[in-house]
Each structure stands twice: as C-alpha cells, then as structure tokens.
Amino acid sequence: MTTKTPSPTPREAFDLLMSGNQRFVAGTPEHPNQDAARRTETAPVQHPFAVLFGCSDSRLAAEIIFDRGLGDLFVVRTAGHVMGPEVLGSIEYGVGVLGCPLVVVLGHDSCGAVAATRAAVADGTTADGYVRDVIERVTPSVLASRAAGHTEDADFIAEHVRRSVDLLLDRSRALAEAVADGRAAVVGLSYRLVDGTAHVVTTRGLEEAAGTAA
Secondary structure, eight states: OOOOOOOOOHHHHHHHHHHHHHHHHHTOOOOTTOSHHHHHHHSSOOOOSEEEEEEOOTTOOHHHHTTOOTTTEEEEEEGGGOOOHHHHHHHHHHHHTSOOSEEEEEEETTOHHHHHHHHHHHHOOOOSTTHHHHHHHHHHHHHHHHHTTOOSHHHHHHHHHHHHHHHHHHHOHHHHHHHHTTSOEEEEEEEOTTTOOEEEEEEESOGGGTTOOO
C-alpha cells in the first residue's frame, strides 16, 4: 500500500523546484520520478508540488529545466504566458483540487510574444488571427516597461512576469485567498536560455525566498 507523502510547504516546494534547476544548470540531473515504478504510482492519482504556468516556447520544457518527473508539476503553458479563463481555471484546479502549495509564472529571454508586441507598439504592426490576441494581452506589460524607460530585453521580460503575477492574483480570488491564508505562494521567474538558470523576479507569500535564486 502506498502512503501519500505529506504536501510540502510553499517554501519547501520552491526550494525543491530551484534545486532541480541548479542540477540542470550544473549538468548533473537526477531525472527523478521518470521510471516505471513512478508511472505505476501516479496512474491512479496525482499529487504535484507546484503549478508551473509558463510560455509555450519549445526551449522551456518545465520537467527538463527543473529536473523533475511524472506527477511532480502541473503545467499550464501559453504563448507569452498570457491568461484567459481556461488558464485561470487550470491554475485554480492545481491549487484548490490538487493542493499545490506553489504557483510559478515562468518567463524567459528572447520571448517571441514580447518581441512581437514591442514591434507592434513601436511601429504599429500587428499579426493576423489569434496571434493578435496574444499581442494585445502582452501590450500592457510592454507599455509599462517603455514608460519606465527600459530598453533591455531582460527588463521587458521581468515587467511582463511581474504583471502576469499581479494579474493572476487580481483575477483569481481563490488563489489570492490561498496566498493570504499561507496555503500557497506565487513566484515569478525569468529563465535564461543560454545558461539555463531561473531567476526570481517577484514573489507573493514567499518574500523571504527572493534572495535564493540561482
């Protein structure tokens, strides 16, 4: 009979996630929970320790860059990590139903959605179809970053991550209450494609973790 491991605290979940990223960066991944035994264990039920809401970029595979396996992360991904009702519902499911104590908003450098939005704001160009919707959702972040005088890609990415965290908590009462009650924390991270490191941009409910980024 399998005994369920007690859920980690938000801080423990954050440390578990970041230790995996450190292994990935160092080139010493352990590839945990990726064998047949884990497959069998998680077939009837899942107990992920974090919701990972990130960009759909092909270079941002969550289980790889955080060295995790089956049943560890509840992953939600959209281009530019833009959110609509389906995204909010998925994140609330991860926290409220699955009991995840940590929600991560994961941005990254060289983000195509942010680059396209910067171009659209600068010269008035736009995209066709639903890509236009993605650009419209990223536009407030780009405008705020420009208003602050930013010119570097890293600053635009960080601003978009911060605004995504704020928007998530503003729109999801369930998540905001979980953070206020200490049952969950939300962390915004920015990932660097070249070296594989994930850096803390902002935290809600986990302020003491802000200095522990890789």
